[in-house]
Amino acid sequence: VVTTDTLVAGVHFDDKTPVDMLGYKSVAVSLSDLAAMGATPAWLTLAITLPEAEKAWLTLFSAGLDTCCKEFDLALVGGNISHGPLTISTQVIGKVREGQYITRAGAQVGDDIYVTGKIGEAGLGLLLQQATIPWPQALAHDKPYLLSRLHKPTPRISVGLALLPFATACIDVSDGLAADLMHTITASGVGARISFDRMPLYTSYTQVMELAGGWQHAITAGEDYELCFTCAADQRTQVMEISRQTAVTITRIGSIEAAPGLRCEFNDKEMSLDRYGYRHFE
Amino acid sequence: VVTTDTLVAGVHFDDKTPVDMLGYKSVAVSLSDLAAMGATPAWLTLAITLPEAEKAWLTLFSAGLDTCCKEFDLALVGGNISHGPLTISTQVIGKVREGQYITRAGAQVGDDIYVTGKIGEAGLGLLLQQATIPWPQALAHDKPYLLSRLHKPTPRISVGLALLPFATACIDVSDGLAADLMHTITASGVGARISFDRMPLYTSYTQVMELAGGWQHAITAGEDYELCFTCAADQRTQVMEISRQTAVTITRIGSIEAAPGLRCEFNDKEMSLDRYGYRHFE
Numbered sequence: 001v002v003t004t005d006t007l008v009a010g011v012h013f014d015d016k017t018p019v020d021m022l023g024y025k026s027v028a029v030s031l032s033d034l035a036a037m038g039a040t041p042a043w044l045t046l047a048i049t050l051p052e053a054e055k056a057w058l059t060l061f062s063a064g065l066d067t068c069c070k071e072f073d074l075a076l077v078g079g080n081i082s083h084g085p086l087t088i089s090t091q092v093i094g095k096v097r098e099g100q101y102i103t104r105a106g107a108q109v110g111d112d113i114y115v116t117g118k119i120g121e122a123g124l125g126l127l128l129q130q131a132t133i134p135w136p137q138a139l140a141h142d143k144p145y146l147l148s149r150l151h152k153p154t155p156r157i158s159v160g161l162a163l164l165p166f167a168t169a170c171i172d173v174s175d176g177l178a179a180d181l182m183h184t185i186t187a188s189g190v191g192a193r194i195s196f197d198r199m200p201l202y203t204s205y206t207q208v209m210e211l212a213g214g215w216q217h218a219i220t221a222g223e224d225y226e227l228c229f230t231c232a233a234d235q236r237t238q239v240m241e242i243s244r245q246t247a248v249t250i251t252r253i254g255s256i257e258a259a260p261g262l263r264c265e266f267n268d269k270e271m272s273l274d275r276y277g278y279r280h281f282e
Numbered sequence: 283v284v285t286t287d288t289l290v291a292g293v294h295f296d297d298k299t300p301v302d303m304l305g306y307k308s309v310a311v312s313l314s315d316l317a318a319m320g321a322t323p324a325w326l327t328l329a330i331t332l333p334e335a336e337k338a339w340l341t342l343f344s345a346g347l348d349t350c351c352k353e354f355d356l357a358l359v360g361g362n363i364s365h366g367p368l369t370i371s372t373q374v375i376g377k378v379r380e381g382q383y384i385t386r387a388g389a390q391v392g393d394d395i396y397v398t399g400k401i402g403e404a405g406l407g408l409l410l411q412q413a414t415i416p417w418p419q420a421l422a423h424d425k426p427y428l429l430s431r432l433h434k435p436t437p438r439i440s441v442g443l444a445l446l447p448f449a450t451a452c453i454d455v456s457d458g459l460a461a462d463l464m465h466t467i468t469a470s471g472v473g474a475r476i477s478f479d480r481m482p483l484y485t486s487y488t489q490v491m492e493l494a495g496g497w498q499h500a501i502t503a504g505e506d507y508e509l510c511f512t513c514a515a516d517q518r519t520q521v522m523e524i525s526r527q528t529a530v531t532i533t534r535i536g537s538i539e540a541a542p543g544l545r546c547e548f549n550d551k552e553m554s555l556d557r558y559g560y561r562h563f564e
Contacts, residue, residue: 002325002327002359002360002373002375003327003360004327004328004329004360004361004362004371004373005329005362006329006331006362006364006366006369006371008331008364008365008366008367008369009366010366011364011365011366012364043284045284045285045286045373046286047286047287047288047329047371047373048288049288049290049369050563052563053562053563077284078284078285078286079286080286080287080288080371081562082288082290082293082294082562083290083293083562083563084288084290084291084292084293084367084369085290085366085367085369087288087290087331087366087367087369087371089286089288089329089362089369089371091284091286091327091329091373093284093375281332281334281335281365
């Protein structure tokens with residue numbers, strides 16, 4: 001299996017993004033796609049466009065990239081370097097056994113919907129980095145953690161591999177949970193109902209919710225690089241066992257329904273979403 | 283085998299580049315790398331960054347990309363679309379039999395050096411597109427041909443496949459023949475002597491040579507996407523047979539020597555090159 005992703009300066013990152021983290025993240029976002037397919041990472045190619053060849057920058061970037069490659073046993077086998085606006089495209093090739101992989105298209109009516117980790121923390125990290133909201137002084141100690149959730153996503157490779165026999169559909173959360181779940185249900189020809197009350201969130205989410213633009217920020221902000229997957233409802237024990245084995249929190253957030261579209265409950269009321277996630281072209 | 287290439291607006295192309303040709307070329311430049319390895323094209327991913335999602339532009343671009351894919355039996359299997367400065371990265375995956383591929387690193391002392399097609403015509407096409415030189419009125423009828431050499435490179439897939447049992451090293455000419463031959467001899471740990479007098483050039487090259495900045499323009503301008511390869515000197519009959527079978531002109535331009543470095547003869551005199559080809563970062 002193969003996947004490609006691009007990080008663009010001024011769109012996906014800015015001058016405040018630590019350069020080593022940028023190197024790490026450029027690989028991690030592509031690995032996250034492999035995780036969603038239940039694939040084992042194998043090879044990486046890098047196509048980078050740079051305004052200038054600055055040694056200090058390249059050293060930091062390479063170090064971060066190398067760290068992520070080593071962590072996931074990924075070999076950088078080639079690439080391309082061009083002069084131009086800073087743009088980083090990674091292409092990752094992974095291995096699956098014939099016929100053994102997960103797609104977005106297999107969700108069935110009655111399936112449970114799960115997410116790994118916590119949702120919306122990278123989005124809060126972005127608000128912190130942009131310094132556009134007055135962050136509560138009482139939560140100042142959480143800043144480094146939330147920034148690390150933005151800068152250093154954790155591709156859930158081990159979870160994806162463990163899910164291979166169980167998940168009916170899987171996607172990684174990059175645009176926003178709502179948007180990515182929409183991709184899944186559209187591809188599967190089904191609908192979904194999720195409960196925001198069940199959503200695994202930043203522990204002090206309620207204290208920053210309004211600052212962040214309202215309750216739905218967590219499920220529309222994107223860049224979580226967590227997995228959102230579906231499993232038959234009789235597989236709950238197996239899913240919790242996978243959570244235990246991989247030491248990754250997995251939370252059941254809803255279920256697949258026949259009626260098309262995404263319904264989201266908050267405080268036990270069905271809410272309408274005014275957006276689903278990040279859109280590159282409005 | 284896998285390869286990736288990037289075309290950046292303002293660096294590799296500009297507003298004068300026909301958009302359908304840009305789509306074609308973005309695939310062709312990566313296929314050219316496969317040709318140099320003696321590989322069979324299989325799959326393509328596209329990572330494109332666009333300032334805006336303009337339907338007319340996308341329709342033309344897609345049509346050109348699709349044409350090249352169909353021509354070379356290549357399947358577009360995925361990709362990524364981002365908002366940002368216009369940048370096009372293609373990643374092509376090709377197939378080779380185990381151990382049967384050509385690299386840059388196998389050139390042996392005494393080998394012949396060959397090129398396919400004509401060298402320097404894309405470079406002249408670029409000068410025409412930029413309209414920076416007063417093109418002779420008498421050669422006006424060659425403009426469309428030279429522009430097509432710039433806009434629509436021909437990946438030499440069939441030649442690469444035919445060369446598999448014979449070539450000791452191969453590279454595609456993207457940065458400039460001199461630069462790419464330098465890559466080959468450096469990787470092979472040898473040197474080379476080529477004769478500019480043997481070089482297959484635009485038929486009226488002598489009439490535009492000075493306008494283009496001197497005799498060496500053809501071998502330093504780049505973007506030919508022809509193959510430059512080496513073969514043992516006792517394989518000349520086989521190479522000419524490959525030329526006949528593939529209907530691609532193949533010209534012997536020099537030979538591999540033990541002494542490191544590239545030597546180029548012009549009018550039977552050894553000349554020094556003040557540059558080898560395009561450099562992204564000076």
